[in-house]
Amino acid sequence: MVIWPTRVSAVLFLYTLSELKSLDPGDKKIRVKGDLVKDSINWNPGQPLLSFELTDGENTMKMVYNGVKPDNFDHSQDLIVVGKLEDNKFIVSKLMLQCPSKYEEGEE
Amino acid sequence: MAAAGTITLYLTFFAILLSIILGLVGLKRRREGLIDNSHRADLISVVSVFTAVSLLLRALVSSDxxxxxxxxxxSSNLPxxxxxxxxxxxxxxxxxxWLFILSIIVLILELDSRYRQQRLDLKLITIINVFRLFFVFLLLMVNSPFTVAEGLLNDGSGLNPMLQSIGMIIHPPILFLGFSGFAIPFALVISALTSNKEEIDWARYSRPWILFSWVMLTAGIVTGGNWAYTELGWGGYWAWDPVENASLFPWLTATALIHSLIMQRKKKGMIIWNYLLISFTFILTIFGTFITRSGIFDSVxxxxxxxxxxxxxxxIVILIIFVLYLFYKNYDNLKFNGERPGFFTRETGMILTNIILLILFAGVFLGTIFPIISEFTGRRIVLDKSFFNQLTVPFWLALIFLMGVCPLLEWKKTDTGAFLKNLFLPLGLTVTTLIIFYIRGYGRGYGQLLAGVAFGISTFALVVIFRDFLKGFRHYYQKGHTGLLSSVYRFFSNNRRRYGAYIVHLGIILMLIGISGSSTFVVEKMASVDPGEEIKLGNYRMEYKGLKMENWLEPRVTATVEVYEGDRFRGKATPEKVFVQxxxxxxxxxSILSSLxxxxxxxxxxxxxxxxxxxxxxxxxxxxxxxxxxxIYLGIIVVLWPRRRRG
Structure with a gap:
């Protein structure tokens, strides 16, 4: 697929949280989606360091993000994160919140 | 309010249905009475759509x-x-x-006398009414804005603060205008292909609508990018997000279409190509809505x-089958055996432009739907921003290059000697730009190298375009006996298409320069500072002055930073956090301190x-x-500026 010289890995592998649990840590770029566990959010702006947990109902994984907490984060439900797996935690390089879902369904 | 709204929607549904049936039967049997009644039913449906819109607006404004x-x-406290x-x-x-905008278009068709010949108005209205019927059907059967709330509410849940921005006001309606505008070109080709014998010059009729929709689509994409740029967490002005790409698909095919329509107008063929491009551009506007609304892709x-x-x-499936069926049935009529153009001509440039735009479309399209394709291999794979950048950058650059080469090429036959002579100055200046770029210490690494190439090619195209302007204008000015300003006006108004197009190209080249610069040379820093402390980034010294808490209206915390470049004061930035009820x-x-x-x-x-x-x-x-x-907007205004009626 990639015609031009690749400098950065352009491929993200999609995993579910349960698949991630049984995966070995590595450098593979992974994208995973989950529900934000509301009371797990810990934000330290001084570092900056944002940690939180994502869950699919059964499996939960700790996420660590060395970046700024985006707007609307506390109100998000679905979250997509890109990053790599370390021992029992996921190092997030990119955080994606869905557009404020006042668009239908939204938060109850 | 709910009951009135719902009744209005039902009225709309039956009025449109009646108008379609009367129109089809009337056109087939050539019965004046039925045709007149079809128009009446259509006008009733337009009025009832306007009523539904005003009912909803009244409910929204009065917080019902x-x-x-x-x-x-x-919510009641919302501005x-x-x-x-x-x-x-x-x-x-x-x-x-969307239904409202289509209804305005239908009203224009009802009122504009240019569409009266050969019952073109009713044919177009009937085709567009099929889509209006579809939308009313969705409103009635799937999701109505007039659904009654459960229980008695004192207040609504409000609008998310991220959406309370100028982007929310302008971006969606502009994009919808762009999407809807393609309905007329589509209706024109479909009516041309379904009615026998009668010749409709659909290329001429659809041109202003295509240009209008194109500029609205452009404005929709740019205002969306601007909104995402000023809103944190939306990934900057362009992130190759599926929903963003969805608006780019029809833009790419429409851009190709604008160029291939010139070929058709100059009797150089590409009629089949244009038929397919118009049809698929329209289908892609609906596909865009499908991607946005179905949630089939994960998107911000x-x-x-x-x-x-x-x-x-x-x-979409029905439309694709229908379009291909008509194509198959009319293949012989659409075929056009024009003379084959020589290779070294403007014609080739136009065709190459089309091919490159279509390659871009195919690449971005496949990249966007790749997660679904890859599912068949067992592991869903998503392509990152970097994939799209690597894939598309060479083609964008090739397009800019063509913007520079095409004005030097001539229709039918290009004089090679003159071409080479004309190439001398632009190429010279391009090389000079590149040398300055590298002397200034840029061009290290792949990204900067690419940006250098982009600046070089942009210089080339800019020089060619400006010289063409000046040459043409000097020629014009020396011939005429009027003042400078009125010459400028007349120069443009007599060559609107050509120079309007150059202005659009100029705008696109400037955008490319902005994109190259901002995507390659970003520097970023995170700092924890006490009042009086400084942050140093680039050539700038940023002095943090302190925080201010306000409790007036909406409580907010504002930081004040003074920015200096050397000793020169650049400006005061005031980033803030606002606590919304x-x-x-x-x-x-x-807070953005913006400069050229x-x-x-x-x-x-x-x-x-x-x-x-x-x-x-x-x-x-x-x-x-x-x-x-x-x-770009200015260029399209020049192109579309109404011709002065002569004599």
Whole structure:
């Protein structure tokens, strides 16, 4: 697929949280989606360091993000994160919140 | 209110249905009476759509929370402008807006006498009415804005602070205007291909609509990019997000179409090509809505997972089959055996432009739907931003290169000697630019190298275009005996197409310069500072002055930073966090110091007492993206400016 010289890995592998649990840590770029566990959010702006947990109902994984907490984060439900797996935690390089879902369904 | 709205929608549905049936039968049997009644039913449907829109607007503005839609998308303390824009904050409202715009288009067709010949008006209206019927059907059966709220509500859930921005007011309706405008060109080709014998010059009729839709689509994409740029967490002005790509698909095919229509107008063929491009551009506008609304792809801008997407999918499949069937049936009529152009001609340039745009489309399209394709291999794979950048950059550059080469080529036959002579100055200046670029110490690494190539090619195209302007104008000015200003006006008004197009190209080149600069040379820093402390980034010294807490109206925390370049004061930035009622996390207002050279972007990430965590980034040349877009709008105004009626 990639015609031009690749400098950065352009491929993200999609995993579910349960698949991630049984995966070995590595450098593979992974994208995973989950529900934000509301009371797990810990934000330290001084570092900056944002940690939180994502869950699919059964499996939960700790996420660590060395970046700024985006707007609307506390109100998000679905979250997509890109990053790599370390021992029992996921190092997030990119955080994606869905557009404020006042668009239908939204938060109850 | 709910009952009145619903009745209005039903009235619309039956009026449109009646108009379609009367129209089809009337056209087939040539019965004047039926045709007149079809027009009447159509006008009734237009009026009832306008009524439905005003009912919804009244409910939104007067905060009538007995309507579920009003309760879900507004609250009583929301500024009026956002109560109005809530019209397109939700799914059913957006569809009503789309229906409204199509109804305005239908009204224009009813009133404009140019469409009266050969009953063209009724044919076009009937085709567009099929889509209006589809939208009313969705509103009635799937999701109505006039659904009654459950229980008695004192207040609505409001509009998310991230959506309370100028982007929310302008971006969605502009994009919908762009989408809807393609309905007329589509109706024109379909009516040409379904009615026998009668010749309709659909290329001529559809041209202004295509240009109008194209510029609206461009404006929709740019205003969306601008909104995402000023809103944290949306990934900057362009992130190759599926929903963003969805608006690019019809833009790419429409851009190709504008060029291949010139070929058709100059009797050089490409008729089949144009038929297919018009049809698929229209289908892609619906596909865009499908991607946005179905939630089939994970997107930052995904609005919902809802069944409405599947209705759109069915519509798309039917349309594709229908378009291909008509194509197959009319293949012989559409074929055009024009003379084959020589290779070294403007014709070749136009065809290459088309091919490159279509390659770009195919690449971005496949990249976007790749997650679904890859599912067959067992592991769903998503392609990252970097994939799209690597794939498309060479083709964007090739397009800019063609913008420079094409004015030097001539129709039919190009004089090679003159071509080479004309190439001398632009190439010379390009090389000079590149040398200066490298002497100044840029061009290290792959990204900067690419930016250098982009600047070089842009210089080339800019020089060619400017010289062409000047040459043409000097020639004109020396011949005429009028003043300079009136010469400028006449020069443009007599060559609107050519020079309007050059202005559009100029705008696109400036945008490319802005994109190259801002995507390659970004620098960023995160700093924790006490009042009086400085942050150093690039050539800038940023002095943090302190935090200010306000409790007036909406409580907010504002940091003040003074920015100096050497000793020269650049400006004062005031990034802030605002606490909006009903939301526990504060909303961010970034502060951007913008100049032609760069944007300095401030975000107040956090604070403790007077200590602030500031995120600062410098984005070179961003302003040129927006300036380029204004120049594009200007160019299209020049192209579309009504011709003075002569004698």
């Amino acid at each position: 929370f007995s309507l579920k839609y009003v309760a879900e998308h507004t 009026v402008i956002f109560k109005i824009s809530a019209m397109w904050a939700g799914q059913s409202g957006s569809i009503l807006l 801008h995904s609005f919902s997972d809802s069944e409405i997407g599947y209705y759109f999918m069915v519509m 009903g939301y526990k996390q504060p909303a961010t207002n970034v 050279k760069n944007d300095i972007y401030f975000n107040l990430a956090g604070w403790q007492d007077q200590k602030a965590q500031l995120q600062v980034s410098i984005h070179p040349l961003v302003a040129w993206i927006w300036i380029g877009s204004y120049i």
